[in-house]
Amino acid sequence: TNWGVQSGFKYYDAFGLRNLFLQCEVNLLNGGSYYSVKYPYQDYSHYNQVLTTPAQLSNEIIGFIGYSYKRLFVQLKQNFLSDNSSRAAINYFDGQIGYIINRRYNLHLAIGSSVRSALAAPAGAKADLMQMFYISFKTSLYNTYHDF
Secondary structure (H helix, E strand, C coil), X not given: CCCEEEEEEEEECHHHCCCEEEEXXXXXXXXXXXXXXXXXXXXXXXXXXXXXXXXXXXXXXXXXXXXXXXXXXXXXXXXXXXXXXXXXXXXXEEEEEEEEEECCCCEEEEEEEEEEEEECCCCCCCCEEEEEEEEEEEECCCCCCCCC
């Protein structure tokens, strides 16, 4: 049998501090919930690559914190994926600081860093580490209507 559990919370103006946003999410899956060896045409994949977490890691914890003051903002995000059976894990961290140029269109300029480390299952295997620094200039429009 396959099963999955998802739980989380969002906290706006956390601890009475205006514009402080906290989010935490926990996802637990039974291994193999999204793919089928017996019925390959009934799995969730694209070109034989699963659409869920990488390497079918079944446990995921996501943490996000964001704070803005006037037009400046800081955001930190961590995503930890693991699998109990193979002891494999991936840890992803992203942090950025930026300036909102146009509030109406949420146009902003930011600098940040992403770090991803993959821990392999076999004993003594070397951890894969990826680091990236970036400058971004982007907009993210808000969905202000509701679909029923």
